[in-house]
Amino acid sequence: MESLLNVSGTLARSRANGPGTRAVIWVQGCTIGCKGCFSPSTHQHDANSLIEPTVLADWVSSIEGIEGVTVSGGEPFEQSAAVAELLACIRDQNPDLSVFVYSGYTHEKLQSSKDEYVQNLLEQIDLLCAGPYVQSLASESLLWRGSSNQELVYLSGFYDNSMESEWLQQSPIEEYHLDGKVAIHTGFKGESGVGINLISSTFDS
Secondary structure: OOOOEEEEEEEEEEOOOOOOOEEEEEEOOOOOOOOOOOOHHHOOOOOOEEEOHHHHHHHHHOOOOOOEEEEEOOOHHHHHHHHHHHHHHHHHHOOOOEEEEEEOOOHHHHHOOOOHHHHHHHHOOOEEEEOOOOHHHEOOOOOOOOEOOOEEEEOOOOOOHHHHHHHHHHOOOEEEEEEOOEEEEEEOOHHHOOOOOOOOOOOOO
């Protein structure tokens, strides 16, 4: 039986959430609850938009000219079975797309998990941003991270850290998009950024 992914929001094209232009999927639900988190509205595990992974994969496939897909949250590893299924579907349809996933758990904790779905999800990730957000370690100079304790972990040969200097020059630290009458603010400037911190779904099932 296909899992359902609890989704907080989506964005068809972003340059502030990983290498190149990427589709972004924010999942709903996170029990870590980092103080000062940029997206506190994604913490509750109440059902928001329950979507079949195959339907989301079809949406990603319909977007032309993207380098990959980013899954953020919320906490993707708290829905590891559904996220792993989603990424497998995306890989089947678009094997050339890269996968970037955010997690508030450290890489070591994820590696040591006995949960087969967590391990399955790790195997499908090219680039992982791992670790909790720590407000006292916040910095705007970091690449795709909010605090200096978080690390970029290269899990495949798709990318490597030699690319980081170029990415730092090319990637904005925050973006604003207009979805109908709703402004979408994404990126890593946090509370000091102007505008609103709101994710609104641009996915239409």
